[in-house]
Amino acid sequence: MTDSSALDPEDRKIVTLARSARARNGVPEGAAVRDETGRTYVAGTVALESLRLSALQTAVAMAVASGAKSLEAAAVVSEAEAVSAEDRAAVRDLGGAETPVLLAGPDGTVHAVVTAG
Numbered sequence: 001m002t003d004s005s006a007l008d009p010e011d012r013k014i015v016t017l018a019r020s021a022r023a024r025n026g027v028p029e030g031a032a033v034r035d036e037t038g039r040t041y042v043a044g045t046v047a048l049e050s051l052r053l054s055a056l057q058t059a060v061a062m063a064v065a066s067g068a069k070s071l072e073a074a075a076v077v078s079e080a081e082a083v084s085a086e087d088r089a090a091v092r093d094l095g096g097a098e099t100p101v102l103l104a105g106p107d108g109t110v111h112a113v114v115t116a117g
Contacts (some may be wrong), residue, residue: 007102010034013040014032014074014102015102015104017042018031018075018076018104019106019108021042021043021044021077022077022078022106024044027045027055029044029045029054030042030043030055030077031044031055031056031074031075031076033056033071033073033095035063035068035070036068036069036070036072041060041063042059042062043055043058043059043062054087055076055077055078056074056083056090057086057087060074060090060094064094068094071094071095071096073099074116075102076101076102076103076104077104077105077106077108078106081111082103082112088115092117096116097117098115098116100113100114101113101114101115101116
């Protein structure tokens, strides 16, 4: 486990935003990403009959659609024990292999920090 108080304030912010999206929308996952300008994009899981995206994939898509050129960091709040390869690939496509991805539980406690690579 990672002490959330030891996180950079901007990283704590995206974890909080991701946690809020999950709770507010009643979805399995919430995610937030921060682009190269410091803007944040927040999303929940998309589960339509014709479209399925994880929360992190949706947040990355929102960043791309809004003109982001890169990502500084990403966070996902989930009950999962690891960040999926597909989620890491989405972050890597926009942010690069070294972009940190924070994985937090529903209570906001960060359990892991991995790179998108």
